[in-house]
Amino acid sequence: MSGWQPVRRTRAFEDVIAQIERRIADDGLTVGDRLPGERQLAEQLRVSRSSVREAMRVLETLGVVSSQVGRGPDAGAFLTSRPAGALSDLLRLHLGLSSLSLEEVVDARLMIERWSASHAAVRGADLSALTSALERMDATTTAEEFVEHDTAFHVAIAEASGNRLTTAMMLSLRDSLRRYAVEAVERLGDTAGLMADHRRIHRAIAGGDPAEASAAVEAHLRRAYPGISLPPRGDRHGGDG
Amino acid sequence: MSGWQPVRRTRAFEDVIAQIERRIADDGLTVGDRLPGERQLAEQLRVSRSSVREAMRVLETLGVVSSQVGRGPDAGAFLTSRPAGALSDLLRLHLGLSSLSLEEVVDARLMIERWSASHAAVRGADLSALTSALERMDATTTAEEFVEHDTAFHVAIAEASGNRLTTAMMLSLRDSLRRYAVEAVERLGDTAGLMADHRRIHRAIAGGDPAEASAAVEAHLRRAYPGISLPPRGDRHGGDG
């Protein structure tokens, strides 16, 4: 006969995760809902508390569960929605392992940021977050401070695109690139050029011009990371806007 | 006085992760290197084995560590590089929690796929994987089979872009969308249109035309997911190629 299945060792904590996931789907659990305590869950699933805890660590790492100690309605494990934290950890570790290169990460950021800026321009989203981030950036003195508000500016662009997944990606990319961003600002010496780029981006989005927004973002990142590769010709924006 | 710092409770397993991460950076550990055993690590770091194991679960979830039981040179915990698995779990769970919508995920896929196709066209990468996936798709009979090779085709495009991060994103997006892809194929009834799209994409990439590759991908996804939103005008490709 054929069709052999490899004997799969399913570890206890994986079963726990699967059952929690199933409860989420079947019972319609949603963000904010509380999970049973670790001891109760262990008893119900007939596994040890250690296995339940390992499952919790995984779910916490993936940003779907958050735990609070103590007692009362705020204690225990809750369903949350924090995908960005997981992505940040992932990028940071894989960058450290050199299983991802800085160039790959910066390229991905360029992709997401151009996409976000284009969409934000079309959507006509609320730009007050961008505006205030710009003002705060003007008042900074150190590179660290500048990068902090610069991050807020770029994340605000992602949020203005209206897509939570790409926003989470942007957040985590910025987070993992913070160190290099500070270096880039210090290398440039002054922030006048970056601020001019920012105003050009803001203007393009406010004016509803996605092609110009995309081009402005590209120019900005090219200034900040002179080493990154050129995007393909046909992937540039601005020819038909 | 001012400048109070919130008392931060650092859990034991977080310290373990931090120390492992530090060793990766300082000692230049890389993919394939072996970590000390759980018992030894627990003793050296003065924590319990449970805490070490929780740290391992996190690192395993993030795709940087893999464990094998038994004895010998292949046993124990190793550094690996599997970012796609972590991303798949993340997307699947957050989709289940409705903290991400299907539309957001499909939009992100469109962004990545157009970017990948454009880059692949410019790079002039090896397209044998695309070609053989096309041939296999032609020989399938069920929707599941078709989707399997369809996924291989689209992942091959991502790989041809030369960026491991966006490739990992593509892999995990496809993985989390598999169920919907099967539904889409069954809804369409036949795969002739999809195959025509595929050949158009292949032709554009092989011909080194990034604008056409991008447009072909967009047309393809629009056929498969009629509900997805239109990208902004200035985000289309093909006006200046």
Add this chain to the structure above:
DNA sequence: ACCACAGTATGGTCTGACCACATTCCCCAC
């Protein structure tokens, strides 16, 4: 040279205990 079997190191699991923390409860003083 080969094979069978004991030895051993690995992760996987379980049990049971204790701690720190934060809320809740209850009784006493006022």
Add this chain to the structure above:
DNA sequence: GTGGGGAATGTGGTCAGACCATACTGTGGT
């Protein structure tokens, strides 16, 4: 009645120690 303070309780966090299944390693006999 009200307020305060301490006990009770339930939560996650941590630890120690044991046992199991697994898979290689070494050893001894054939």
